[in-house]
Amino acid sequence: MASFIIEGGHPLSGTITPQGAKNEALEVICATLLTPGRVVIGNIPDIRDVNNLMQLLKDIGVRVERLERGTYAFCAGELNLDYLESDEFVRKCSSLRGSVLMIGPLLARYGKAVVAKPGGDKIGRRRLDTHFLGFKQLGASFSHAEERNVYEISAPQLTGCYMLLDEASVTGTANIIMAAVLAKGRTTIYNAACEPYIQQLCRLLNAMGARIGGIGSNLLTIEGVDSLHGASHTILPDMIEVGSFIGMAAMVGNGIRIKDVSVRNLGIIPDSFRRLGVHIDIEGDDLVIPHQDHYVVDSFIDGTIMTLSDAPWPGLTPDLLSVLIVVATQARGSVLFHQKMFESRLFFVDKLIDMGAQIILCDPHRAVVVGHDHRRRLRGGRMASPDIRAGIALLIAAMSASGNSRIDNIEQIDRGYEDIEKRLAPLGAHIKRVDWP
Helix, strand or coil: CEEEEEECCCCEEEEECCCECHHHHHHHHHHHHHCCCEEEEECCCCCHHHHHHHHHHHHCCCEEEEEECCEEEEECCCCCCCHHHCHHHHHHHHCCHHHHHHHHHHHHHHCEEEEECCCCCCCCCCCCHHHHHHHHHCCCEEEEECCCCEEEEECCCCECCEEECCCCCHHHHHHHHHHHCCCECEEEEECCCCCHHHHHHHHHHHHCCCEEECCCCCEEEEECCCCCCCEEEECCECHHHHHHHHHHHHHHEEEEEECCCCHHHCCCHHHHHHHCCCCCEEECCEEEECCCCCCECCCCCCCCCEEEECCCCCCCCHHHHHHHHHHHCCCECEEEEECCCCCCHHHHHHHHHHCCCEEEEEECCEEEEECCCCCCCCECCEEECCCHHHHHHHHHHHHHCECEEEEECCHHHHCCCCCHHHHHHHHCCCEEEEECC
């Protein structure tokens, strides 16, 4: 078990570059299962969730070769299908939510898949219905083996069809796309997730020989092909990490440049911080956040209180609400945050309240933050990270607080952020990692 010890109150300045996108990495790495050809992927982040997924692919027989830092070649020539039935495989899947993205490729290429109920963040119920309903419409049958808590899915031949997804699930859309590219005939997916990482997955699959149209929209058409071949792909910068760095710059920044962020793929993220009064300049493909003594929350045109809520792309990603809440604690003004997707994700605000933040938790989905306007700093304390995004939000809060703080369970932060304490140290952060017996 490891913890961060943070000495708060040190301003950050300088330049930092975001890592490759975690969520895209999980999708495109699983896509390599669709072909025996060699797929080269660059800008892969060195983080716990991605490394565990690559190890899982190695366990089932995928050859994974490190070409250079962040670049790997994958070759899924011959897989050990018997291992997919083993209790060891089930156990590993149960601790890694990204393993659910293996279902579609395995089903498409081998006609069967056995996947455990996946683990991951403790942020509320994350159902798999969209995945299974999509597979079922493509012709798959599935059953739940309760004694092992695994899902057994089979389909001798997937057949394309029209489907209207019950929700714009990102992982559900990715899984169904990967299953449909080798299905017989045409598949049309309406209400598909269309975020940049789904677009990137589609571009990789097309480079491998798939025929996917409508990329970037919520209506995808997929003409099934008999097989796919190798290709090369580069992962986008992680928009969630970019947003996290914007939050740090607002709270404790003394002038920070975030380099090579792929501005066109950030969507509404910069404007969401601007609504809290954070000044952001765009210079080429960089974001520059100058020091601000005060940032003032906007109000709506009719004068009502600002509300920020999550929504499917191109709306605001739920992964950044935790960071935005922390930033709002030092803004001038009040904000209502509405987290619609996960019923447990706002519970971390109790830790911010213990640090002195003025937050009213209305219910599991809504919280009102009354900003301090830097008149009163948060105070350091001891806390634990309940999930990846709450963990980075608490780290930002601790960096701005007076005194020292300790954050336990930082393995959650490691799942999504590569060497975060080492990368922030050159900017002036005082963060020490401590391993406990």
